[in-house]
Amino acid sequence: MELTVLQLYQKMRQNMGPSGWWPAESKEEIIVGAVLIQNTNWQNADRARLLFEEKTSFNPQKILSLSDQELQELVRPAGFYRNKSKAIKTIFSWLAQYDFDYPALAKRYPTNFRQELLKLHGVGQETADVLLTYIFEIPTFISDKYARTLFTLLGIKDLTNYNSLAKRYQYDDRFTASIAKDFHGLIDEFGKIYFHPLSKFNDSFLAGDRLILS
The missing domain is CATH 1.10.340.30 (Hypothetical protein; domain 2)
Incomplete structure (x- = not known):
């Protein structure tokens, strides 16, 4: 299935629930x-x-x-x-x-x-x-290693470093700070489960999906 980034977030939220990130009191x-x-x-x-x-x-x-x-x-x-x-x-x-x-x-x-x-x-x-x-509640896509790994597995090529993804994708007005926080947490929690080793991704709910950066 082809997914936009927003649809990817929605699918991850549906399957994983809220991330609760960043886990902190202040x-x-x-x-x-x-x-x-x-x-x-x-x-x-x-x-x-x-x-x-x-x-x-x-x-x-x-x-x-x-x-x-x-x-x-x-x-x-x-x-x-x-x-x-x-x-x-x-x-x-x-x-x-x-x-x-x-x-x-x-x-x-x-x-x-x-x-x-x-x-x-x-x-x-x-x-x-x-x-x-x-x-500061400014929704900004965090292009960390887990995000780059996930996007690569979903078909986005040449994500070699932080800038390689950050320059290709940033949030639009549909992403609030609350969604941005939750999405980052979901990506990292997903990575902890399915990226060690990477072969586990094939058993995940995103296996077979393709991402569209738009």
Whole structure:
């Protein structure tokens, strides 16, 4: 069956139910999690997340009050602890300038917000798109590895890196922030089930479908 991206989302939602993503109690927890998950797996990121929760309850002022060494020790289980701790400190320091007023920040940068985020240390393309979608309620397609794998299996060719998909597909006005959040979660949950190994995809409810980017 040929599916548009919206139809793909609807079919995944029908078969899997709501994703509940990003699983967090606050936007600050999502920010920390988006940095911790870089270049590691969920198990390692979650060990670091639990340390953050215990030490700071994801209170931004408590996070900013940590010394560099204290912050690095919390990040350590997620790997790349120096770079990631610097990224967390940089992002939270930047947000503190605007009193963590996320809607006001989004309005401040109506056209080039993504570029502003990419200027922050440790914020790459995927993290920027996660922040846009989950923190600032701006629906942005997250072209992560699971998304590229899924789209490839559905017939989209030459998806070699983040930009290769991000430049070919972005949401239109039919996708709200709520749908964008749920779709990203569904794709990643689907990947966890059917991409290890990839042969499992042939037993999934999407086997035989073809995707149309429009």
